Amino acid sequence: MADKVRExxxxxxxxxxTKSSCCxxxxxxxLFYELGASPAIHELDQESNGREMESALRGLGCNPSIPAIFIGGKYVGSAKDxxxxxxxxxxxxxxKDAKAIWF
Structure with missing residues (x-):
């Protein structure tokens, strides 16, 4: 599952x-939308293998596991980060560097 999360x-x-119920x-x-980015959103509480994905995120060092934010394929942290x-x-x-926004 870690490979799937990395992919x-x-x-x-x-x-x-993320989870749809998490404020x-x-x-x-x-914040991402206000900055002009359109991130891929993976709502783990709506995915059939969401629990396994959340466990894989923890295994990859994401703590807390939700939300886990990646920019340019690299884990940048949680909400606080x-x-x-x-x-x-x-x-x-x-x-900008990851080409998620252009301005």
Whole structure:
């Protein structure tokens, strides 16, 4: 399952593994949309193998496992990490570098 997660995390410039019921995940998705990115969203509570994917995310070092944010195929962290990157101004540049946004 870890290979599947790695494959999914590198298919688009920005990828978020989340749960539809998670308000923090909703905030992160909204932030990405406000920055002009259209991330691939994988709602683990709506996937048939979501529990296994969440376990694989933990095994890959994602802690907490939800939300798990990947930019340019690399794990950048959880909500706390992404908010920190946004506050210091580096999130937008990371999205530009990964070609998730163009401006």
């Amino acid at each position: 999914l995390s590198s298919k688009k410039a920005a990828v978020i593994f 923090i995940s909703h905030s992160i998705k909204s 992404v908010i920190s990157l946004h506050v210091d101004g580096s999130l937008k540049q990371m999205l």
